[in-house]
Structures are given as C-alpha cells and as structure tokens.
Amino acid sequence: MSRLALATLDGNWEHDHTVPSRTLYPHQWSWDSAFIAIGLAHVRPDRAWRELRTLFAAQWADGRVPHIVFNPRLRVGAYFPGPEFWDSAAADGAPAGATSGIVQPPVHALAAWLVHRRGPSAASRAALGELYPRLVAQQRYLARRRDVGGGGLACVVHPWESGLDNSPAWDAPMAAVPAEAGVMRAYRRHDTAHADAAHRPTDLDYARYLTMVQSYRAGRYRDDDLADRHPFLVECPLFNAARGAAEHALADIAAVVGADPGPHRERAARITAALVERLFDPVSGTFRPRDVRTGRLVPARTVLGLTPLMLPDLPAPQVAAVLAEACSARFGLAGRMDRPLPSHDRTAADFEPLRYWRGPSWMNINWLVWRGLRAHGRPELAAGLRRSMIDLVARAGCHEYFHPDTGAGLGSPAFGWTAALLLDTLADG
Template identity: 80%
Template structure:
C-alpha cells in the first residue's frame, strides 16, 4: 500500500486531482434535495454526525450546500435540544431501512419534531464542523447561516450538559452504543454484557445491512438484539432522560463523545463574537469538560482515555481509538497529550513514530482484533480525521502529515468506502460513502491552521 500512498500524494496535481473529482462526484451522487445520504445502498436517510463531517468537505466545493446540510439536520432538533441521530426521509417506503421510523415511534414522544426521527443522538461534532465550514469559505451568506445555526448549536450543548450528565461530574453519558458512533466497538462489550438479549429476537425484523455487506463484516444478531432491547427501554419511557440511572440498562461516559462536546464549546467560543454572542461561557464550559475528562476518563496506568460504565463505576479496559479522540481539545494538558500521542504511535495503533498506516478502530495487538468487522478493527476516515485534527492542534505536524498520507492512500487504493482493512487498505462496507469523500476533500484542500487552537 505504501507505493500507492506515495503516488497519490506526490503533489497537488495528478493523483490528487483524480481523487478530488471522485470525491465531488460521490457527494453529488449522494445529494438528496436538502441533505447528503451516507450511501445509496445501505444508509438512505440522514445521519447526524455524517452530515457534520460531510459539511466540512462540502464547504470546499459546494459551500451553499454545506449550510443546507446542517440546516436540514437541525430542523429536526427536538424541543429539549437533542439532535437525533437519524432523520428519516418520508418519501421512502416503510421497511426501506431497519430500524425505521415505525420502530422508533418518535411521533409519540413529547417535544419531538414533525419529521420522523430516531430518539438517540450522536457525537456533537456539529459546532466544530460549522466553524470549519465557515473558515473554508467565509462570506456574508455563510455568516448569515452561521448566525441562524448558532442558537441551535447552543441548545444542543445545553441538552448534553443538563439532561445527560447522569454521573453529575460534568460529562455527558451515552445511553446506547449507537450514540457513540462506534456501534459495536469492543469498548461496549462489558457494558453490553449486562443487557439481556436473545438473537432469536431478530427473526421478527429484517436487517438490511447484511443484505448489502457480508455478515462477517457487521455486528452480530446478538449485538442487534441488545441494541433493540436498549432502544425499547428508552422508547417505553418516552425518550425522557429524567431518572435514567434508575431504569436504563446502558449508561456510559465516552471519551470521544465528550471530547467532541468540549471541542464544540471551543468552536462556539470562536463563533460567538461573529454572531453577537458572548464567548466567555463557552470557554468556561470547555475548560470544565476537559477537566472532567481528565479526572473521570484518563487512566494513568495505560496512558489513554477509556469509557466509564456508570452502572459499575469502572473504566472499560478495551483500548480503542476512542481513547485518542481527546487530542482534539486544545486545552488538553501536556502530560495527557504526550501520553495519547505515544498510544497513537504504539504498535496498538500506529507504526513507530511516522503514522504511515491508518489508525485502526481497535488495538491491533488484542487477541480479539477483527480487521474486517465494523468498529472492531477496521480503519475509518472520520476518526482518523479527528485524530489528525488533534495532532495539528498540538503542533505534531510531522505525525499529522504521515496520517494524511495514509488516509489519502486508503481512497487511492480502494475508493470512497465506508471503512477499510487497516493493513491492506481493502475497501469494506458501503461503497461511495459520504463522509469518506467529504473528509478526503478536506485533506486535499490547502493546509490551514486548525480552527480549534488558541
């Protein structure tokens, strides 16, 4: 793969121009009247953090469309401020995707929007995406769009801080593995073991993912049975967050999710002066989130961040790419920066100190590492992009450059796939995947100082 990587990144023309055209064509093909579907084959609706990542790349080539992407997502924001992880396209027939709107029943929940949605959320990368989109193509129209979006982004952050701080120590908890974005990560194995599940339950449903992708590459039926059980618990309580600690079976503080929340406050501190807001409260909240992350989720023994299972009070021992995500915080203390960079460069995730292979989603040296199965080993463009952003934020440009080469090399090798084999670069999951194309465009764009620094 290294030869392909080298050929793809020798200069601004040639291979990179061809990749640029591929990425733009992928996004254009996935555009759906006011948003971009992640893929035409497997994900026919709008996904929350997909749209955020997609807006980052669209800003370089279709800036007006980037703002339509974010605006369409936030039109489905709930009254309590949550941004649902799926907004369903009502034009599609019932049964076009599982779990579809009939499974979620959002119309029966207080404060849900008119549009059918899920009741869950995803990592709040949207404020960072909005700030980067504005920085990529500033204009009066972009500023007007940012001004309209700002109060919705603030409401999203308020929801996390007030409704989801179940532990009471300043971090938001996720109530389902899907909310982390890393659906079947080994990080969730221990918390999921406490969730009752019977694979036979899935006989009542039709999974669409395994019709498009080999079952060996996807979560198991037991995983899905437990996913369904967790949703059923939340749905039966009207997707309310009061009293979660008393009755909900899955409550975890996730390092990536909370790092995204902290990065969002840093981004909002940058946005606020442009739209007539006060940056001070955002800076204060960002500092509190970073402090809580270090206090609650950093493990000095392993030198990485790990999720905390609120049901047991214990850190989850699995070493996953989630633990590298706090690098995106510009105020992460130097000791933690150094430790996380060392983890990223270790045999578990990187190669020596050059970052010339893409980061896997799970420890390469673990006995249960699975390089083909979804979040249990493969490389994903979005989390690699986040870690690269963090490396740039903390002045590790040499490592960021190596990671960029490896990420561009993935697409040069296999196209805009959903995820990739972390060693061979083979494309896995859905082809023509939205955030892969979009974040490739961001990598191919002219280098700029990360907006989250300072």
C-alpha cells in the same frame, strides 16, 4: 481524487441533504452530515449550509439532535430500524417529521465553524447566526439531561450514540443488557443484505441494540430517570471530547454573531477537566469509557482513547501519554505511516480487521486525530497520518471503512464522509 470525492457527494445528494451511501444508509445521519458539510464547504458551500439547516430543522424541543432524520419519500421498510420502530411521534417535544430518539457525537458546531472559515461572507455569518442558538441548545441538552454520573460528562444511552457502534469498548457494559428471547425473529436486518455478515455486528449484539432502543422508547425518550431504568449508561471519551471541541467552536462563532464567547470557553475548560478526571487512566496512559452502572473504566484499548487530542486545551501530560499510546504497536502512528490507524488495538486477542469498528480504519476518526496532532504541534505525525488517509482512497476509493493492514475497501462504497473528509484533507496539507 478530488473529482471522485465530488462525484460521490453529488451522487449522494438527496434534495436537501446528503445520504451517507445509496445502499445501506438511505436517510440523513447526524454526525455524517456534519462531516459532509466540512467537505462540501470546499466545493458546494451552499449545500454545506443546507445540510446543517436540514438536520437542525429536525431538532427536538429539548435540544437533542436525532441521529437519524427519516426521509418520508422512502417506502416503509426501506431501512431497519426505521421510523415505525423508533415511534418518535409518541415522545414529548419530538419534531413533526419522523426521527430516531437518540443522538450522536456533537461535532456540528465544529462543522459550522469550519464551513464559515472556509469561505467567510455575509451569507455565512447569517447562517452562523441562524444555527448558533440551535447549537447552544444541543450542548445544553447534553449537559443538563445526560450527566447521569454527576461528574460533568454526558452519558451515551446506546452504542449507536458513540458513533463507534460495534466497538469492543462496549462489550463489558453491553454484557449486562438482556437480549430478549426472539427479538431478532420479529425483524429483518438490512445491513447484512448489503455487507458480508462476518463484517457486521453479530445477531446477539444486534438483539441487545434493539433491547436498548426499546428500553429508551418505553420511557418516551425521557432522560430524567435513566439511572433507574436504562441498562446502558456510559461516558465516552470521543463523545465528550466532541462536546468540549464544540464549546471552543461556539466561542469562535459567538464572536462572529455578537454573543459572549466567555461562557463557552469556561464550559470547554470544565469539560476537559472532567474528561481528564473521570476517563483518563494513568496506568495505561489512555482515555477509556466509564460504565456509569459499575463505576469502572472499560478494559478495551480502542481508538476512542486517542480522540481527546481534538481538544486544544488537553493538558500536556495527557497529550504526551496519548501520543505514546498512538505511536505504540497497538495503533502504529508514525511520521511515515504505511498503515492507517485501526479502530481497535492491533495487538489485542479480539482484534478483527474486517468487522465493523472492531479493527477497520475509518476516515472520520483518522481525520479527528489528524486535527488533534496539528493542534498540539506534531506536524510530522500529522503528515504521516494524512498521507495514509489519502493513500486509502487512492487505492480503494471512497469506501465506508478500510482493512487496517491491506487498505482494502470495506462496507458501503461511495461513502459520503470519506469523500468529504478527503476533500478537506487534500485542501489542508
């Protein structure tokens, strides 16, 4: 399987970065590159650092790291929504190259630290020193520009920023987003040309996605007045857990590059406390996104609620509650797992095992939870989850996502982060 994973990553290498897949995703994606760098550290460490450098070369002046960096070598229309739709050049502080205007979960500091730890050297210390101020700027942007709710958590302004694009977690806040009449008639979706439409977001949801981009773009991607004009503002458990984990990683990086790790540890503690205060639901015993516009926690019980396990300082009561949720029939975590974690509650009426993020299993989310189980001293559960992740690829190959019951491969084949995280999972049994 290691050979398959390496061949996948080599096949997706594009001169200075790795594309998620050669079919549906022909550009560089932000959190994909972070996960891919973690895997490349085992086999192509020079490429791992180049992956991160290329991504951060497209960082905006305000510190945001765009979720897509467009490859100028590709023809116009090779992907939708492409650079002409985002029109990032019209925004203040955008880089010279074309990018999107939104972000993704900030898992990059964790990736940089893991790449260095895999092969510490003078070169990796120099790479950390180069990336450190950019990683700090990324965190500063999220803390200062995106805390719309005022409680110490960053808002996502689009479901795409969460990484779990089509999760049922976004149904309630998205219902308030107007789907502009005829918006889809002006464009041609590329995702349904490469995957079964029954497995992808509906046209109604996609129209709302475009409406949200148009709203943010109309303000030239400013964040100073989001509460007044933007229709979608949600505090996401995964996104903010990633922020906290990033501060822990930055504390480790700071110690290597000669900076003070103390402020990072303090910020990590504040983020964890805010996550527990604002997003933990003691009634259900899980973390839920908060719709900042209504002030309410969203009702859906999704795998997002398990991801705060990645925080090493998550308090013991919340760890116990999240583990109980993970081991319930909704998600099925066990010491000997015959099925991987689904992305949505298996017992829910709207569970869809084939549709993007509404049921299928994803390697990156399983990997994050696996790391959290190890950090919180549950090796038997971690071993069961690891086994299920390896079995997925052994049976179906490096697919984008998988049927959560049969393990059948879904979405794009030869998918980058599946290959990369398989390498990391195999290396750290």
